[in-house]
Amino acid sequence: xxxxxxxxxxxxxxFSARELEQLxxxxxxREVYSGEVLVLEDERPDRLFVLLEGAVEVSRKQDGAxxxxxxxxxxxxxxxxxxxxxxxxxxxxxxxxxxxxxxxxRDAFDLLYKSNAPLADKFQYAxxxxxxxxxxxxxxxxxxxxxx
Amino acid sequence: MSIDANRFRTLFPRLxxxxxxxxxxxLLECLxxxxxxxxxQLCRQGAHAARAIFILRGEVELRVSAPDVTITLGxxxxxRWTNTIPLIEPGQAEFDVWGRTAGSAVEMTYGDFLxxxxxxxxxxxxxxxxxxxxxxxxxxxSELAVGKKSTPPTHSVMRRATGWLGGAVLPPxxxxxxxxxxx
Numbered sequence: 001x002x003x004x005x006x007x008x009x010x011x012x013x014x015f016s017a018r019e020l021e022q023l024x025x026x027x028x029x030r031e032v033y034s035g036e037v038l039v040l041e042d043e044r045p046d047r048l049f050v051l052l053e054g055a056v057e058v059s060r061k062q063d064g065a066x067x068x069x070x071x072x073x074x075x076x077x078x079x080x081x082x083x084x085x086x087x088x089x090x091x092x093x094x095x096x097x098x099x100x101x102x103x104x105x106r107d108a109f110d111l112l113y114k115s116n117a118p119l120a121d122k123f124q125y126a127x128x129x130x131x132x133x134x135x136x137x138x139x140x141x142x143x144x145x146x147x148x
Numbered sequence: 149m150s151i152d153a154n155r156f157r158t159l160f161p162r163l164x165x166x167x168x169x170x171x172x173x174x175l176l177e178c179l180x181x182x183x184x185x186x187x188x189q190l191c192r193q194g195a196h197a198a199r200a201i202f203i204l205r206g207e208v209e210l211r212v213s214a215p216d217v218t219i220t221l222g223x224x225x226x227x228r229w230t231n232t233i234p235l236i237e238p239g240q241a242e243f244d245v246w247g248r249t250a251g252s253a254v255e256m257t258y259g260d261f262l263x264x265x266x267x268x269x270x271x272x273x274x275x276x277x278x279x280x281x282x283x284x285x286x287x288x289x290s291e292l293a294v295g296k297k298s299t300p301p302t303h304s305v306m307r308r309a310t311g312w313l314g315g316a317v318l319p320p321x322x323x324x325x326x327x328x329x330x331x
């Protein structure tokens with residue numbers, strides 16, 4: 001069951017069993033195959049992903065080539081930024097090896113994020129945690145580049 | 149001592165959203181005054197970071213150092229803030245924060261924010277929405293900047309609010325999602 005898989009995710013460690021069920025009801029679970037493009041840079045976002053099993057590589061186009069900027073493991077939320085700022089996808093995310101993801105359609109994301117339900121508070125905090133982690137990682141990359 | 153609500157609202161509109169004065173009060177009450185002098189260090193790279201800094205007056209400079217080089221990442225002035233990540237996940241500071249001029253700020257600790265979430269979830273929600281919006285901008289800017297390493301002195305100034313631009317050009321700021329409008 002999806003809510004049991006989500007229970008193991010660090011992002012949702014303060015969710016009650018009931019809240020995990022509610023969250024799972026807004027998502028669907030599916031398997032992904034190696035090389036599957038889950039998010040394509042510059043596209044309009046239509047869903048949020050939580051990586052349940054496997055690995056995902058994040059890359060951006062740069063000088064005509066793809067540059068890998070991050071590698072994600074189970075427990076990561078991705079495809080988040082464009083849903084939050086209503087822009088286009090910032091990067092491409094490709095499954096490396098077989099895996100499993102949970103998907104939340106954009107409508108469900110908007111509904112939950114803007115809701116005033118208690119679950120929305122925890123969902124917002126989970127988003128903040130993922131975003132904080134992403135920003136820290138990118139900051140390290142930029143600092144390393146700047147320092148040479 | 150609590151900061152004046154109107155002043156805070158004017159300087160940090162994104163953190164206040166449409167909170168009424170009554171809903172904003174608990175947020176202001178958990179902010180602690182932090183005056184700083186020119187050349188004073190407010191945060192040290194590598195040290196445990198557990199507080200966010202909101203600039204009311206003056207300027208601070210963000211610097212990062214390696215054994216043989218120090219670079220300025222940016223300068224923040226009134227209405228800008230830094231170090232909000234420790235409110236979400238305390239950890240090591242990624243950079244130094246120095247007073248570039250004398251000034252004043254207010255600080256919020258991780259513990260303050262946890263208490264705000266527990267006791268005033270509606271207020272915390274709007275505040276965190278502002279922080280998320282800012283982190284989104286930073287992440288967007290960072291992803292644009294990766295691989296576009298500029299050379300001194302052009303890499304030295306981060307003119308946007310809290311972005312890590314490194315010379316990148318941001319797209320027009322999109323309309324952020326609004327939450328908790330009824331609080």
